[in-house]
Amino acid sequence: MVSLIPTPTVLNCTGIVDVLKRYYLSPSYGIQFSIGFPGNLLVILGYIFCLPKWQSCNIYLFSLAVSDLFFLCTLPRLSYLYANDQSETSAYACVINRYILHVNLYSSILFMVWLSMDRFLLIRHPAQNHWLLRPRTALMVTGLSWLAVNVEVAPMISLMIHDLQGRNWSRCMDFASLKGDVDALGYSLALTFTGYLLPLLGLCVFSYKIAHLLRNQERAMQRRTQSFKRPLRVVLWAAVMFLVIYTPYHVLRNVRIASQQAWAGFQPCTRKYIEAMYIVTRPMAFLHSVINPVFYFLMGDKFRELLLTKMRTLVRKRKQQREPA
Numbered sequence: 001m002v003s004l005i006p007t008p009t010v011l012n013c014t015g016i017v018d019v020l021k022r023y024y025l026s027p028s029y030g031i032q033f034s035i036g037f038p039g040n041l042l043v044i045l046g047y048i049f050c051l052p053k054w055q056s057c058n059i060y061l062f063s064l065a066v067s068d069l070f071f072l073c074t075l076p077r078l079s080y081l082y083a084n085d086q087s088e089t090s091a092y093a094c095v096i097n098r099y100i101l102h103v104n105l106y107s108s109i110l111f112m113v114w115l116s117m118d119r120f121l122l123i124r125h126p127a128q129n130h131w132l133l134r135p136r137t138a139l140m141v142t143g144l145s146w147l148a149v150n151v152e153v154a155p156m157i158s159l160m161i162h163d164l165q166g167r168n169w170s171r172c173m174d175f176a177s178l179k180g181d182v183d184a185l186g187y188s189l190a191l192t193f194t195g196y197l198l199p200l201l202g203l204c205v206f207s208y209k210i211a212h213l214l215r216n217q218e219r220a221m222q223r224r225t226q227s228f229k230r231p232l233r234v235v236l237w238a239a240v241m242f243l244v245i246y247t248p249y250h251v252l253r254n255v256r257i258a259s260q261q262a263w264a265g266f267q268p269c270t271r272k273y274i275e276a277m278y279i280v281t282r283p284m285a286f287l288h289s290v291i292n293p294v295f296y297f298l299m300g301d302k303f304r305e306l307l308l309t310k311m312r313t314l315v316r317k318r319k320q321q322r323e324p325a
Helices: 008-050 056-072 075-083 091-124 135-166 184-221 226-259 268-285 288-296 303-322
Strands: none
Touching: 008 056, 008 075, 008 268, 008 288, 056 091, 056 135, 056 288, 075 091, 091 135, 091 184, 091 226, 091 288, 135 184, 184 226, 226 268, 226 288
């Protein structure tokens, strides 16, 4: 006699995704917004009101903060929808949200590459006479970077529109769950290579070049160049950060897309478990928007001192206004 009651294994595999979305994604996005939004907003305001003269590294970091801030503004809506077990009903909001998310994902690591290049050139050319260290050049590189990232993400818009049409414009899905005319797996692999692996390689190359240059300077000067150790630490931390938080996301995203293909032959529960692991990696990948503000205070451009001085001045004025005449 065949039992009609589902086994606990089936119940677990069918409900694990909904549980993770409601009790993992929702609070994770809420916490990231609560921490990351004030940090990036403070940096942007500090750059606008406290930094009198901008250098090339300031332009890259400011662009990074703006990208992070736009992304963080999409998190409260996502957190609310996941907490209430709802799907985005507006097709425009669905496309815009996923578009901003992935533009931020790949612009962040790209701007970190340019920042590491800038630190390497600054050590090699302390007089800042290299043309790549000019603010005008940094503006051109930033504009081309935004263009390149938008070109990379553009096919995703077509994929999202086809998927929404197939679902009668009623359900918004994440990238790894999209179905349409575009080869999702091929596109995801290409995006992983061009948007993640190549920039990560750039970070590693500049880390090696900075370390090699510092070693040569130490031998030539027969002393430790402590003043240049900070750029090396910044670039190394950036490379480690993206390696740790981006790699699981990209691996599981490609595995998730491949698991849905007919040739994969996975059982329904196996696909659910893969999707669950992919969901776990999503907030991890977006942690960069919370961690990035730390890099703004590690650069040697006196930004931290200028910002603290401005804040002390504002606090002093506020106290003077409250004191009775």
